[in-house]
Each structure stands twice: as structure tokens, then as C-alpha cells.
Amino acid sequence: MILSEPLLRIEGMAKRYDGVIALKEANIAIRPGAIHAVLGENGAGKSTLIKIMAGVIAPDEGRMFLDGKDVSFSSPAAATAAGVVSVFQELSLIPDLSVADNIVISNPPQRFGMIDRRAQRRIAEEALARAGASDIHPSSLVKDLPLSRRQMVEIAKGLARRPRLMILDEATSALTKSDVEKIFGVLKRLRSEGLALVYISHRMHEIAELADDCTVFRNGRSIESYPAGTKTDTQVVELMIGREYKSVFPAKPGLDEAMAPILSCRGLSWSDRLTDIAFDARAGEIVGVGGLDGQGQRELLLALFGVLRDVKGDVRINGRSVHLTSPKRAKSGSTSIALIPEDRKTEGLMLPMTVRENLSIAALGSVSRNGIIDRRAETARIGELLKLLSIKAASVDMPVASLSGGNQQKVVIAKWLMNRPQIILLNDPTRGIDVGTKQEIYQLLRNLADCGAAIIFYSTDYDELIGCCDRVLVMYDGTVVRTLEGDDINERELIGSALNIAAQPNGRRIAQ
Numbered sequence: 001m002i003l004s005e006p007l008l009r010i011e012g013m014a015k016r017y018d019g020v021i022a023l024k025e026a027n028i029a030i031r032p033g034a035i036h037a038v039l040g041e042n043g044a045g046k047s048t049l050i051k052i053m054a055g056v057i058a059p060d061e062g063r064m065f066l067d068g069k070d071v072s073f074s075s076p077a078a079a080t081a082a083g084v085v086s087v088f089q090e091l092s093l094i095p096d097l098s099v100a101d102n103i104v105i106s107n108p109p110q111r112f113g114m115i116d117r118r119a120q121r122r123i124a125e126e127a128l129a130r131a132g133a134s135d136i137h138p139s140s141l142v143k144d145l146p147l148s149r150r151q152m153v154e155i156a157k158g159l160a161r162r163p164r165l166m167i168l169d170e171a172t173s174a175l176t177k178s179d180v181e182k183i184f185g186v187l188k189r190l191r192s193e194g195l196a197l198v199y200i201s202h203r204m205h206e207i208a209e210l211a212d213d214c215t216v217f218r219n220g221r222s223i224e225s226y227p228a229g230t231k232t233d234t235q236v237v238e239l240m241i242g243r244e245y246k247s248v249f250p251a252k253p254g255l256d257e258a259m260a261p262i263l264s265c266r267g268l269s270w271s272d273r274l275t276d277i278a279f280d281a282r283a284g285e286i287v288g289v290g291g292l293d294g295q296g297q298r299e300l301l302l303a304l305f306g307v308l309r310d311v312k313g314d315v316r317i318n319g320r321s322v323h324l325t326s327p328k329r330a331k332s333g334s335t336s337i338a339l340i341p342e343d344r345k346t347e348g349l350m351l352p353m354t355v356r357e358n359l360s361i362a363a364l365g366s367v368s369r370n371g372i373i374d375r376r377a378e379t380a381r382i383g384e385l386l387k388l389l390s391i392k393a394a395s396v397d398m399p400v401a402s403l404s405g406g407n408q409q410k411v412v413i414a415k416w417l418m419n420r421p422q423i424i425l426l427n428d429p430t431r432g433i434d435v436g437t438k439q440e441i442y443q444l445l446r447n448l449a450d451c452g453a454a455i456i457f458y459s460t461d462y463d464e465l466i467g468c469c470d471r472v473l474v475m476y477d478g479t480v481v482r483t484l485e486g487d488d489i490n491e492r493e494l495i496g497s498a499l500n501i502a503a504q505p506n507g508r509r510i511a512q
Contacts (some may be wrong), residue, residue, distance in 0.1 A: 005068070007032045007196045008053070008084070008165055011060030015048050022048040022393060024220045026062065030165065030213075035187060035197045037207045037228065040217035041391065041434035043404035045389035046200055049217070053198070054086040055079035061472070082108070083164030087154050087171050095143035100124035102142055103157045124342035128153075132182030134390040147343060148175050148293065155183065162511040172206065173478050177295040177460075202434050204233050218242055241436045248439055249467030250446040255285055260319065262454040263423050265304075268313035272300045275479045277313070281423070281454040287491075288443060288469030289458040291498045297458045298342065301425045304456070305339040306330040317423070331362065331419060335348050337376035338362075344405075344428040348412035351401035356382060357394050358400045358411055363418035363433060385414040390440060406437035413444070424448060424459045430464065442468055462494050476500040 002184035006029035007311045010144040013026040023045045030036045040046050043076040051057045053056055053064070055073030066082060078084070100120050101108075109119035124138040133152035142150060151171065158166055168187075172180045187197060187210060199210060207214065211228035216239040216367075223239055223253035261280035267276040273296050280285045303311045315322055317335050324330050330337040341347035349358055359382050360367060367378040382396055389410040393403055401412055409429065426445075430438045445468060449455055456488070459465055465472050482497040482505045 009065045034212040035211045037211035041436045044217040045220040085163035086167040087158045100138035127156040131156035167198040170432040263315040267316045283452045286455045288465040288472035291475035296477040337420040338421035340426045356396040
């Protein structure tokens with residue numbers, strides 16, 4: 001097979017920030033009509049590379065060639081004009097504008113000096129259909145859409161610019177399974193039309209299904225490029241982390257079933273989203289929450305953290321009935337609950353503020369005396385957590401926005417560990433995190449459980465539920481339809497329960 005000449009080629013690219021090397025000696029060649037996967041841990045240099053390709057930042061060294069011609073992009077607009085368009089993991093949508101407004105925002109169609117609303121809607125409808133999201137109404141406000149639908153709008157926005165090369169940075173991390181399948185179909189069609197695609201994902205099964213070419217980055221360098229399918233997952237991961245890849249999930253210890261639960265829920269209900277939920281969680285236990293996306297899992301965590309109003313039912317902590325009327329009440333010393341939110345960028349961090357400020361904000365009461373922060377106590381506690389979570393930051397006084405995605409997620413977790421919570425709620429915490437950092441987080445969760453915490457862990461990744469959890473609550477239509485334990489925590493039972501299909505003695509299944 002004769003491989004086509006690269007559409008875009010990068011040679012010897014380098015970028016430094018205040019003496020820190022983000023990229024060095026980076027090389028990559030991207031062919032038209034091919035999907036090129038860029039692999040590596042968070043902080044490996046992937047984001048810096050694609051920001052250079054997209055005109056967001058300028059390199060310190062190196063050259064970039066488009067159609068064989070030496071180019072450099074001074075801005076994202078210049079890159080877009082050349083046919084290079086990016087869909088970043090951090091959404092660029094304006095919440096208070098409509099879907100159609102967002103899709104054409106950089107170049108709205110005009111008539112008589114005014115925006116042509118009819119043409120705008122037609123462009124939006126075409127882009128949404130091309131992205132496999134024709135069910136999204138162009139007039140809908142972005143702020144009214146769930147995260148997964150916003151991600152689809154972001155992809156449609158990129159396609160509306162008619163790119164020659166499209167960069168997708170964790171573009172499926174917030175999508176439901178059905179949306180992911182649609183996007184896969186879209187990407188394969190775009191590839192067949194001759195579009196060049198750069199695809200960044202930490203989900204190895206996505207790489208296996210989509211990629212034609214792969215390049216692995218580590219510590220800011222391109223380590224190796226190879227045809228997809230020529231290396232095993234283990235070989236790829238070892239290239240990414242630079243060491244032998246051991247077992248992903250820590251061992252599950254046996255639990256004492258006679259132990260009294262820390263958290264006990266009975267009849268928990270809210271609006272039409274949660275109905276009669278009942279479960280217990282003991283110290284040392286990781287209780288998974290599974291099911292198809294949007295079945296009430298997030299609302300369950302929000303209810304337990306006191307975010308939702310008018311929640312009905314009985315919630316007991318250490319045998320004592322509690323009324324979780326606010327997050328302040330939930331995280332207080334007597335209840336000691338922490339919530340790791342779904343979207344670290346908008347819900348978990350204050351990006352312009354420093355690592356220190358982000359870590360301290362949820363625990364000011366415990367590191368203050370008479371309203372004044374005890375800097376010695378604060379510094380000592382922050383030091384403990386930086387070491388515990390292996391957070392890589394040049395200084396605690398640097399903006400948290402400057403950290404890699406994996407280290408930002410660790411800061412979100414560390415922020416709540418400042419309070420030493422006894423109940424930890426996690427909302428899909430490894431979304432968009434590299435395999436090495438995921439492994440560290442899995443071990444951390446088990447260590448926290450071993451130290452006496454009860455952990456409620458919602459994940460859209462079946463492998464995580466299977467590998468991490470001692471029990472899994474499977475939700476359907478706002479209620480727990482099945483609790484899986486032991487050998488029943490497997491993909492077949494998780495999928496069957498998520499679809500509310502009951503197993504029969506003959507092995508067949510029927511819908512409930």
C-alpha cells in the first residue's frame with residue numbers, strides 16, 4: 001500500500017513556559033484521509049502540540065508544513081482560514097447564546113449588513129446533522145443542554161467551518177454511549193471523504209476502533225509513531241509511561257458484612273428524577289453507581305451533597321438521621337461529605353487562582369483561627385496532599401489553569417480531602433484522564449477506603465465499576481433496579497441491568 005504524503009508535518013517543535021519544558025523535539029506527520037491518534041499521559045505535551053497546530057500558542061523552535069509549505073499560525077482564526085480546526089476538551093461555547101449562534105459565531109451569515117437568521121439556522125442544522133446530532137434544536141440555549149449534548153454542539157461547530165484537518169481533544173469524554181457510536185460513524189465518514197483527523201483520547205478501545213496511525217508522546221517528546229494495530233495495549237501504555245505496566249486496579253479486600261453502615265438511605269426521592277432509592281455504604285467500601293447515562297446518577301450524588309431542594313426520604317450517617325439541606329451542611333464536621341464534581345473546569349476549580357487557594361477554599365474553617373488563615377497549618381496540610389496524590393506543580397502559588405488535566409483533577413480531589421471526609425462522592429472523576437493518572441486515582445480511592453472512608457463512585461466506564469467497586473448500584477429511570485456483588489459485577493450483568501433486562505434461568509433475558 002502506498003501511503004499518501006502528509007497534509008501537515010511538524011519537525012523539531014519545542015515550547016517552554018518559565019523554564020519548564022512543555023514540548024521538545026516533537027515530530028509528527030498527519031495524512032489526509034486518515035485518523036491519527038496522539039497518545040500520552042496528561043502533561044506529555046499533547047495539548048501544547050495541538051495548541052501550536054491550532055494557532056493558540058506560538059512555538060519557540062521547530063517548523064510546521066502544510067501541503068509541503070512552511071507555515072505558522074498567529075491565531076486560531078489564521079489556522080481556521082488554512083483549514084485547521086480544533087475541538088478542545090474544554091468547551092468554547094457561550095452558554096447564554098443559542099446553539100445556532102454558537103455554531104456560526106466566528107463568521108455569521110449576513111444580509112443587508114444584518115445577521116441572516118434563516119441562513120444561520122440552515123448552517124446550524126446542516127452542521128448538527130453532519131455531527132449526528134440532528135435531534136438538537138438550533139434555537140435551544142446552550143446552558144439548557146446537558147454536558148454530553150454541549151459536546152455534540154462543539155463538534156458541529158467545528159464541522160461548520162469545513163476543515164481540511166480537524167483536531168479532536170477528548171471529544172467523546174462527555175458523551176453518552178449512543179452519542180459516541182454516532183461520532184464514530186461521523187469520523188469514519190469524514191475520513192472516507194479525505195479529511196485528516198487528529199484524535200486524542202485516553203480510551204484505548206476508541207483508538208483501536210478508529211485510528212490508522214498513532215504517535216506516542218512522553219515528557220514533551222514524540223517517542224514513536226507506528227501503524228495502528230501493530231502494538232498491544234500493554235506495549236502502548238508502557239511507551240506512554242516509560243515503565244512496566246502493572247495491574248490497573250488494586251486488589252479488593254474482603255469486607256465485614258456485619259459492620260454498621262456509615263451512610264444509609266431509605267426512600268430517597270426527588271421530583272421525578274429520583275424514586276425510592278435505598279442502599280447502605282460501609283467504612284472501607286467502594287460502592288459503584290452504574291447504568292445508562294442520565295438515569296438519575298448525578299442527581300443522587302447532588303441530593304446526598306445537599307444541592308437539591310425538597311429531597312424526600314431518610315438519610316442516616318453513623319445511625320443518626322440528617323437533613324442535607326445545603327453543601328455547607330453536608331461538608332460540616334458532623335456529616336463530613338465531599339463531592340468530586342463532573343466537570344473540573346467549571347464546577348471543581350477556580351482556574352485563575354493558585355493551587356494553594358484552590359486547595360484551601362473548601363477547608364477554610366479547619367485551617368483558620370478566629371477568621372485568620374493559619375498559614376503553617378495550611379502549608380503542612382497542602383504538603384501532605386501534594387505528596388499523597390503526587391500532584392506535579394512547580395509551585396503551589398502558580399495558577400491551577402497551568403497544570404495538566406490529570407493534575408487539575410488531582411487538585412479537585414485534594415481540595416475535598418483537606419476536610420478529611422468520611423463519605424466521598426465521585427461523579428465520573430477519571431473522564432479525560434490518562435491511563436497512568438487513572439491508575440493512581442484507583443489506588444488512592446482504595447487507600448482512602450482502607451483508611452475508613454465510604455466511597456460512592458459513579459462512572460460511565462464499565463471497566464472502572466468492575467475493577468474498583470465492592471458493590472454496584474445499577475440505576476434505571478431514577479431508581480436502583482439491581483445491586484451487583486462479587487462475580488456478578490461483570491460487563492454482561494452491568495449492561496443487562498442498565499437496560500432493565502432481567503436474567504432468566506435459561507440464560508435469556510426479558511425487559512422489565
